Amino acid sequence: METSKEQASKDYADFEKKVKRTIYIDHLSPQVKESAIKAALAQCANVVHVEFIVNYTIPYKDIASAALVELDDDVQAKAAVELMNDFPFIIGGMPRPVKAIHAKAEMFRDRPPCPGLRKGFCWVKQGDKDYEAMQKLKNLAKRQESENMALIQKILKDEKELATRQQEVLDGNCKKYDMLETLVQKGDITNLAQQYGVNLND
Structure with a gap:
């Protein structure tokens, strides 16, 4: 019977495989739907799942500025990135300035915890050595x-x-x-x- 640590390692290994077969697309039009992405990639890949990444810092709803697109395998992911960076992304007969890269683990909201990795945090207040750097990041x-x-x-x-x-x-x-x-x-x-x-x- 698998221990919780072994199961966590297995889950993260499966997640890493998912990351390798997923691409990240940005500069998407607010009008783009999942069907448009599937149609655009149909010649080189089969789209398994599309997750739009919404920018919640702006006062507009349902505007997808980027998307994580899961494909069948990492070979298709490589082909899709090359296709989208070498040729224009066509929507409604018009090219779009869309860019594609291979996805990274940090891009997924539902990523499982990495086995053996411990995270810590602390509050920074005025007078602390890191306060000035944090203030610059905030600005x-x-x-x-x-x-x-x-x-x-x-x-x-x-x-x-x-x-x-x-x-x-x-x-x-x-x-x-x-x-x-x-x-x-x-x-x-x-x-x-x-x-x-x-x-x-x-």
């Missing part, structure tokens, strides 16, 4: 939060403009197909083909 985090907010607002604006352009293209294509269908139904397409010497049977 840096605030600045990064402001920069992140500005970036998110720009992304949302760009997304809205892109959606408008894509809708205009879609509407234009629909009108063209409707026009062609009308010509075919009325028989005008045959007259046009004869006039320009086009064989419709080719």
Whole structure:
């Protein structure tokens, strides 16, 4: 019978295998869904699970800025990273500035405790030797939060403009197909083909 220590080691070994077959994707559009990621990676990998990482520091809900994508194995993970870094990530016919890297254990919220690793913490107060360094980190985090907010607002604006352009293209294509269908139904397409010497049977 396995002891709790042996089970913990086994669980962490299984987790490490999961990490190796998982990739991290960032700079995702807020409009991206799991189906879009599966479709984009279908030519080189089978997506097992997608976990979107939401930035809770901004006042917008359901905006996924990154995702952990678990694949069948580490070979597929390597191929997916190479594909996404060598070729544009296409969503709705438009390329996205998406980047992909191999996942790391620290990226997972549900990671099991590492066997033999003990964690400690302490409160830092003014006058302690590490207080000044911690204060600098705190100020840096605030600045990064402001920069992140500005970036998110720009992304949302760009997304809205892109959606408008894509809708205009879609509407234009629909009108063209409707026009062609009308010509075919009325028989005008045959007259046009004869006039320009086009064989419709080719």
